[in-house]
Amino acid sequence: MDMQVKADLHVHTTYSSDSVITPKELVFYAKKRGLTAVAVTDHNQVEGALKIAKEIDFLIIPGTEISSLHGHIVGLNVNELIPRGLSADETVDRIHKAGGIAIACHPFALLKGSIGGHVSGKFDAVETINASAFPFNRATSKANQLAERLKLPKVAGTDAHYGPVIGQAYTLIDSEANVEAIVKAIANGQCKPEGTCISLLMRLENQGRFFWKYLQNSKTA
Numbered sequence: 246m247d248m249q250v251k252a253d254l255h256v257h258t259t260y261s262s263d264s265v266i267t268p269k270e271l272v273f274y275a276k277k278r279g280l281t282a283v284a285v286t287d288h289n290q291v292e293g294a295l296k297i298a299k300e301i302d303f304l305i306i307p308g309t310e311i312s313s314l315h316g317h318i319v320g321l322n323v324n325e326l327i328p329r330g331l332s333a334d335e336t337v338d339r340i341h342k343a344g345g346i347a348i349a350c351h352p353f354a355l356l357k358g359s360i361g362g363h364v365s366g367k368f369d370a371v372e373t374i375n376a377s378a379f380p381f382n383r384a385t386s387k388a389n390q391l392a393e394r395l396k397l398p399k400v401a402g403t404d405a406h407y408g409p410v411i412g413q414a415y416t417l418i419d420s421e422a423n424v425e426a427i428v429k430a431i432a433n434g435q436c437k438p439e440g441t442c443i444s445l446l447m448r449l450e451n452q453g454r455f456f457w458k459y460l461q462n463s464k465t466a
């Protein structure tokens with residue numbers, strides 16, 4: 246078998262209140278970037294990802310980004326809702342019970358609800374490249390050290406909330422192009438993170454909604 250999947254493993258759609266990416270846009274940018282799969286990882290839900298996977302003609306890995314007590318955790322190949330607010334440990338257990346794999350996303354990025362030192366060998370992979378992590382170099386090198394210390398596979402994703410960000414970072418996976426095979430290959434370490442950080446301009450677009458909300462909230466507070 247000699248197949249390779251090129252996937253952005255961390256994308257938010259309009260099913261996350263802070264993203265503007267519609268399913269149509271997701272496919273447009275994914276194809277433009279030469280991706281063969283995208284993981285839809287909306288915050289604390291799965292319905293959007295499942296719906297999109299059925300509706301569009303593109304390989305979608307259904308996922309979710311869970312706000313655990315200790316920080317964000319991405320679950321891939323998860324078809325059921327995992328409750329938020331549980332410990333990192335229990336969240337990983339729930340993901341595994343649901344048949345998925347647990348990824349320590351952006352473990353050291355600032356302003357992202359990062360999990361930091363709460364990552365254990367129980368996780369299946371570390372997102373060592375998160376294209377929108379800040380400060381990028383520091384977050385990336387610390388995540389690399391963590392993955393190496395725990396001997397965990399390394400993956401990449403963009404955390405896109407804005408279409409053109411999709412595919413700036415991606416994971417190459419030695420796998421057949423189906424969800425089960427992809428998550429198995431990642432857990433086995435048959436994957437490689439690629440790509441880099443987004444430009445400052447893209448960062449503003451990517452987080453524009455976040456800043457807008459922040460301003461609105463601080464006005465009403």
Ligand SMILES: [Zn+2]
Pocket residue numbers: 310317350351357358
């Ligand atoms: Zn996050």
Ligand SMILES: [Zn+2]
Pocket residue numbers: 255257286310404
């Ligand atoms: Zn995210």
